[in-house]
Amino acid sequence: MKKIIKNGIIVTATDTFNADLLIDNGIICQIGTNLSEQGADVIDAKGCYLFPGGVDPHTHLEMPFGGTVTKDDFETGTIAAAFGGTTTIIDFCLTNKGEPLKDAIKTWHAKSNGRAVVDYGFHLMIGEVNEAVLNELPSVIEKEGITSFKVFMAYKNVLQADDETLFKTLIAAKDLGALVMVHAENGDVIDYLVKKALEGGKTEPIYHALTRPQVIEGEATARAATFTGLANSQLYVVHVTCADAAKAIADARNRGIEVWGETCPQYLVLDQTYLERPNFEGAKYVWSPPLREKWNQDALWSALKTGTLQTIGSDQCSFDFNGQKDLGKGDFSKIPNGGPMIEDRLSILFSEGVKKGRISLNQFVDITSTRAAKLFGLYPKKGTITVGVDADIVIFDPTVERTISAETHHMAVDYNAFEGMKVTGEPISVLSRGEFVVQDKKFVGTVGAGQYLKRAKYGKNYETVEDKTLSM
Template sequence: MTTFDLVIRNGKIVTATDTYIADIGINGSKIVEIGFNLAGHETVDASGLLVMPGGIDGHCHIEQVEADGTIHEDDFVSATGTALLGGTTTVVCFASHIPEKGLVEQFEDYRARGANSRIDFAIHQIITRTDDKTLREEIPVVAERGAAGLKVFMTYDDFHLSDGQFLQVLEAAHQSNIIVSVHCENYDAIRHLILRHLEEGRIEPHGHATSRPASVEREATYRAMTMSELVDQEIQIFHVSCPEVAEEISRAQSRGVKVTAETCPHYLTLTEEALKYDGFEGTKYICSPPLRTQAQQDGMWQYLRNGVISIISSDHCGYTFDGTVGKGRHGRDADFSLIPNGMPGLGTRMPVFYDAAINSGKLALTDFVRLTATTPAKRYGLYPEKGTIAPGSDADLILWDPERVVTITNDLFKSNIDYTPYEGRTVRGWPVKVFLRGTLAMDDGSLLAAPGNGKFHKARHR
């Protein structure tokens, strides 16, 4: 009888397709066998627990350099520790494309920053300009070096591309066989609406939502998909916020457009009413696209059930509330258009989504794994090493207590970011142990994985 290095025994294994009780035999970093009565030099009893693939968060802004020279406050040590505490074992984060620096240089600089990661990571490459060197020389290089995808913005002063530039990126991506992910909002419409708000003195945080209505997201999504059709290039729509946008994606999918989509827990659990909190408090909830209404939130779930939206990410973008370079960098009397866009979400992604989806009966356990681990692994070229429980896969495993009740506080996550938008929210279902490549990395709220424990994963493009 084979004796494995580690056996996780008697847990209810959940994959994207099945649930069953069995043992998992692990040697080194890999799952070797799934069966019954397996013997191990070390055993962990998972009776009463769910055993799921480690979460893969495909949209994380970590230690990212901005055009003005600032660097996101959540560095790799802090952010990936927070991720582990919430059940995530792999993050896909963003290399910048700031002026006067080449694409390959910035990809490699960012990969070097990731040397401090506690967990495994892959890299999306942002594209903000379309000079010949970027398109013809450097996009093929970053694709060959394993970028998980290219990222394009249709809004923001320092990032947005015109339609013509977007088409150039789509053509270059097609040549290099790499996916393009898109932040879809109409830049000119938003500028127009912000100007009108400021002229009318509507400077409070809720103006962020009313200056970026669903229509500007819906229009840009339709336009992005139309351009992808022109060059037959696969795209992904990031952070879908409302059913109006999801319906556009559904129609495109039905006519054969190569488009997939993700959303985030905050669009399924928070509403724009949070932006109306007194004083500066509402700025905690400024993100783009903005939070929507309760009715729009309710309408999102059908698109998760039918697969139109196939990934749950955090869009983690942490800015401190009390810090001098975070939400208040322009002062606490600044109008909404000057507040940095983004909310922290790495640690809360899986528990908040689990509670909202599973405890309500909206989704099945297999859907939870599909959305948080398996589809992201496939989308970003990490499968089957990541995102599933099968012989030959990395032993990235969560032991999840479906009955543990936790009241979320920011103190749980030991983060550089000083708030969570879910402060005081009670959820049922929480990770109690996390294994990364066969090694216990988190145990009942204690971080065991040291900075530098993570590995860069080169995406395999189709």
């Protein structure tokens, strides 16, 4: 069935213009003024922006972590994503040392297959590099279309990899055409500081932040960037929280090293004082790297504006306050790390960024959608509005005012980290490949309609994947 969206203002990473948009068979097939209706369903988007569906490059759905499993799974997580205007997510597939990579990937397919309501891909965690891993990586890229590898420089004795592993991953990725992602904090130093704090009876949530100072995020970021230059490879730093890390990225980029940076809504609007909230409420804001002193927010906004940071991921990793976060009562190091962010990523960036004049409307689209699609091999199928690509469209009313709250959110988790925050602008309807997932703020999607995305190699357009499929 054809659909025509009329009277909207189309916004891409480069242009803003009034046009109608004809969708057929899930694809945008015509853009123009006064398009004839041709028997299509007509959707009136008067007064609304039409954005390409958001691409969230950083989610953890149904992930075992901190002795429990994240509350939102691929069903609830992608429904919440859709309400927030995100139509593509890339989730982190964890691996275990000694386990074949293909088994880990199979586990992640089992969690997501038949559950997601929007399209999704996977990044693959690399915890060790040995002959078995190196032998498997080509098929991870060619068969699974997983073209980004994640190395954790923190979470000692759990997820952390050593420098040798990171360096070898960078070399392999360069040869194979993958982008290496890092969680950049110095896990060894943190481990020591945590032990010292607990020995001194410092057990409250705030010590989570105080034992992970921002200088060691800056240090790890600079170290990863240095290795990237040495390997002549490419790096994407996830969840940049502070001025020190942003500066490390800017310095590396100035030296000609290919380093990209992501921040998250939480670091742009919340700060370290949230962890000091009484009655253990600070635990709601425990994630890594931690929230920082407020002055860092200006540095992050400025880094987004000037292009030192290019994307915004949610780092969705939700745990209930009651029953999950309380695993860390009496010992902050046992509070499961993570927060619920998948739903409010676009709203916060629009309201705090565009509305407050910190970034332009086109930058907003680039940061929330286009750039991630390009970096992670999904462009132009995802990440833009043009003829011939997936009709992933957000109909966004820039004037609606609302208050973010767990009472009204769609995540499965029992609190919202942005509770009480007033935002302007909201997705009204959201389409994934031409089908409504959210229509007039109601869920009308289909559980399992989300498709797994095989992504193109780093630096290549999505067509490469299709071409390959056709020639096989």
